[in-house]
Amino acid sequence: MNTFDRHPVKAILFDVYGTLAEIGDKRAPFRRLLQIGARQGRQPGSDDARTLMAQPLGLQDAAALLGIRLSEAEHAQLAADLNAEIASIAPFADTLPTLQALHGRGYKLGLCSNLALDYAAPIMAALPLALDAYTWSFEAAAIKPDPAIYAQACRQLGCAPAEVLMVGDTVDADVEGPRGFGMQALLLDRKGRSRREDALSSLFALCDLL
Numbered sequence: 682m683n684t685f686d687r688h689p690v691k692a693i694l695f696d697v698y699g700t701l702a703e704i705g706d707k708r709a710p711f712r713r714l715l716q717i718g719a720r721q722g723r724q725p726g727s728d729d730a731r732t733l734m735a736q737p738l739g740l741q742d743a744a745a746l747l748g749i750r751l752s753e754a755e756h757a758q759l760a761a762d763l764n765a766e767i768a769s770i771a772p773f774a775d776t777l778p779t780l781q782a783l784h785g786r787g788y789k790l791g792l793c794s795n796l797a798l799d800y801a802a803p804i805m806a807a808l809p810l811a812l813d814a815y816t817w818s819f820e821a822a823a824i825k826p827d828p829a830i831y832a833q834a835c836r837q838l839g840c841a842p843a844e845v846l847m848v849g850d851t852v853d854a855d856v857e858g859p860r861g862f863g864m865q866a867l868l869l870d871r872k873g874r875s876r877r878e879d880a881l882s883s884l885f886a887l888c889d890l891l
Contacts, residue, residue: 702770711740714743717749775884795818
């Protein structure tokens with residue numbers, strides 16, 4: 682499904698970071714964890730991202746699973762970095778008005794995001810609405826663009842794939858993956874870098890389109 686048709690859409694599913702909210706103080710503690718492992722001789726694996734985001738792991742659990750030894754100082758620094766990131770999470774200016782407007786129009790709303798366990802609660806606390814679906818990679822045991830995560834999101838929404846519109850800032854995870862599953866999808870390109878004709882410049886543009 683490569684063309685957008687608003688008529689069958691009953692639900693809108695959003696990616697989180699880069700789409701609805703941003704991390705103002707980016708420190709990438711899980712990436713730094715992998716760097717510590719590399720210094721200890723652990724070879725980075727192509728499946729590391731899935732390992733970290735497809736299971737409910739905190740930093741200490743992730744280190745243990747990956748066989749990375751953390752000194753007290755290293756653990757304290759990573760924890761401080763994680764807390765700093767979480768404290769800096771804030772919705773974009775167009776997020777709350779858009780969610781409220783779409784909710785008022787009767788659309789079901791949900792989140793579908795690849796993230797580590799610690800990043801889910803902050804965005805839920807930052808949004809003013811109780812949404813209809815929260816599909817986290819660490820609960821779905823799958824990361825986008827694995828069809829399993831889209832399937833879980835559709836089940837939570839109680840909608841057929843064609844009735845769900847996915848909106849996010851990553852082409853593979855938020856556009857091509859959902860479309861391959863039978864959903865509709867639109868790219869959110871806040872920085873104007875994409876040449877896609879169907880890319881949205883803001884969430885306000887989504888409200889206009891719907």
